[in-house]
Amino acid sequence: MPPKQGPRCRVLGCTYSKKPVPPGTSLFLVPNFTDDKVKNVVVFESWVQLSGNNEHLEIPIKHLRRNMKFCERHFLPDQFQAGGRRGKKLKKKETLPSVFDEHHAPISDEHMSQWRQTQHYRAIFEPLTPRRKAASEKVVVEPPVNQVQHYCNLVS
Numbered sequence: 001m002p003p004k005q006g007p008r009c010r011v012l013g014c015t016y017s018k019k020p021v022p023p024g025t026s027l028f029l030v031p032n033f034t035d036d037k038v039k040n041v042v043v044f045e046s047w048v049q050l051s052g053n054n055e056h057l058e059i060p061i062k063h064l065r066r067n068m069k070f071c072e073r074h075f076l077p078d079q080f081q082a083g084g085r086r087g088k089k090l091k092k093k094e095t096l097p098s099v100f101d102e103h104h105a106p107i108s109d110e111h112m113s114q115w116r117q118t119q120h121y122r123a124i125f126e127p128l129t130p131r132r133k134a135a136s137e138k139v140v141v142e143p144p145v146n147q148v149q150h151y152c153n154l155v156s
């Protein structure tokens, strides 16, 4: 669902998916995956999965890459860099969001697998596939998607 006005968070059910983030609240764009790093593809897919929003699997991947932002509520204080006068910055490019509402669930592995079979997925990621395989299956992102922390009662 494209936002009507104002920047919004793309995490399903987040307060700021329904209304624009207030001034002073940072939004973070999904890390890019196009610089040939296997890890970046994994991180990109993890953000998509963690959004919990199945609609993202229907949206052109290039659009997600430019527009899928999560608000700062989904990160722990120690995932941000110190300082940063113009809003918060994440420490590492491959940071995974790790704080969600109690009832939030990532997109299922089954739906993610189906997504990987689609034309639009393959058109983007298949050129990267030989590198993914060559780099072995030992791509690790922290924390793993199934172990992200779920905090209840996030207050807006």
Ligand SMILES: [Zn+2]
Binding pocket: 009, 010, 011, 014, 015, 016, 017, 070, 071, 072, 073, 074
């Ligand atoms: Zn949010």
